[in-house]
Amino acid sequence: MNTVLLSDLDIQIAQNPSKVSISYFPNLTEAENNTNELNTIYEPINSINTLYARVTNTTSGCFIITDIYIEVSDLPKYNIPPTLRKCSESLTANFDLSIQSDFIQVSPIPEAQQIGYFTNHEDAVSNTNSLASEEILNFEAINGDVIFVRLKSQKTGCFITTSFEININPFPTIPIQDVTVKCAANSQTTISAATGTTGETYLWSTGATTPEIVLNNDGDYWVTVTSSLGCSNTKNFKISTSRTASVLTIEEIIFTDENSIVVNASGSDNYIFSLDDSAPQNSNVFKDIPIGYHTVTVADLYDCVGIAQQQILVLGFPKFFTPNGDGTHETWHLTDADIRSNATVSIYDRYGKLLKVLNANDPGWDGKFNGRDMPETDYWFRAAIANNEDLIIAKGHFSLVRN
Structure with a gap:
């Protein structure tokens, strides 16, 4: 039921409502007798309602009575807008908000209507700070933004407000390296695309739909992971076999000066090098080595073959x-x-x-x-x-x- 706050009408009846007392009555007789005063919150009975306002001077006690007409119009009919969703690598994205207009307005539209978009409810009610046309067509949103909509009847001036949320969902992050190397001794390798998030679906270039698969052959592959929110990501990757020898050997250690060495090895495609107890490194060059005995270790990056070690001596001598x-x-x-x-x-x-x-x-x-x-x-x-x-x-x- 539509209601009217009668006190809102005071300013239309008296220029200075603070100096008078205004009461509202359902008919002239009761207004004259000052009986059966209406509550401040009034529920109109008909589409057009006649009330009587008794305006009394608080100093003299004199009063006048004036009639008031209240016309009740229906609020615009509307549909509750759906949530706008998009997938993005970040939690920001641009949206065309105008696509909601056709959904919000009930078809066929009964009369001319005005629709506006706002970033908060207060602005939507007061019809201030509405989004400009270019902002509506290309609104830069962050995940969780709420957009408020004001729908107004051009005929009656009545309006409603509604709102919808913006959800920006991430693409799945697929935990597969660009290149996976398997050892020659192993004819199979297991590749997993599982991200740890429930509700995901998988599609591999092999036709498999499981979170992980076993591959036997070298080559180029891909997998598409789709989240429960409909965001899809595709990862292309390669499987190759590491060239291995039965023994990994250090062929030569070259002293470039008294404190630096270059280590050359054979038996694998990819090496990691360490000196004494240092962390392994990809470079085969060691600099600023202290004088004395040291152990050089060479290992296969993919652990397809064993390790090779050789003791070296860094000499101290005058230049x-x-x-x-x-x-x-x-x-x-x-x-x-x-x-x-x-x-x-x-x-x-x-x-x-x-x-x-x-x-x-x-x-x-x-x-x-x-x-x-x-x-x-x-x-x-x-x-x-x-x-x-x-x-x-x-x-x-x-x-x-x-x-």
Whole structure:
């Protein structure tokens, strides 16, 4: 039932309602006698209703009576709009809100109607701050936004408000790598697209519809996962077989200077490298290695073959020496006494001629060969170090400077 708040009419009857007392009555006689005053909340009986207002001066007690006509019109008929939904990688998306207009308005539309969109209920009631046309056609929303709609009859001026919600749902995140490598010894590999969310459906390029499948052959595959909210995502991926050998070996360790090495290995397609107890790395280069013994470990990234290990020795030696008689840097030898005690060091000139062999007790090379001073230039050395049952060979070069 439609109701009218009679006190809202006071301002239409008196210019200053605060200085008078206004009462409402169903007929003239009762208004004159001031009996059977109507409640403030009035329920109209007919489409057109006549009431009488008694306006009394609160100072003098004098009053006048005026008649009031209340016409009751039906509110616009409407349909409750549905929730707008969209899938997005983020929780924001753009929507065309105008698609709701045809759904909200009852067809056939009985009279000319005005429809507006608002971001809060207060604005919809007061018809302020309505969304502009360009905003309605391309509204930037976040998940959970509520849009309020005002539908007004152009004939009667009556209006209703309703609302609808905006839901922005994420695409499923499929936990499959771009490339999955299986070992040659394993003819099968299991691939899972399950995201841990209930209600999802799956479709694989093989035709399977289960969360995971077993694949035997290398090749390109895809899977489409659809959430319970209707958002779909497709993941393309590749299956390949790792080339393996029976043994993973370290072919060569190159000392680029006294504290850096490059490790070359064979037996797999993809390696990871570690030095002593360090975390594995993809690079085969190690820099700033402390002087002393170290263990290099090479492993297959996909764990298809075993590991290979080799002990290395990072030597400490002077990059130059100055045999000029001033008592400083007069000889050249390995700097670590413990390593020197197990080493035999051969020194060569640039042409490969052997100039000196240093043993554990030698004080070092004095820059002479057969009693003659050798010229200022670079010289090379080869150190053979006994380490338990192994013999470690290390090479390097240094400079002889006389000035």
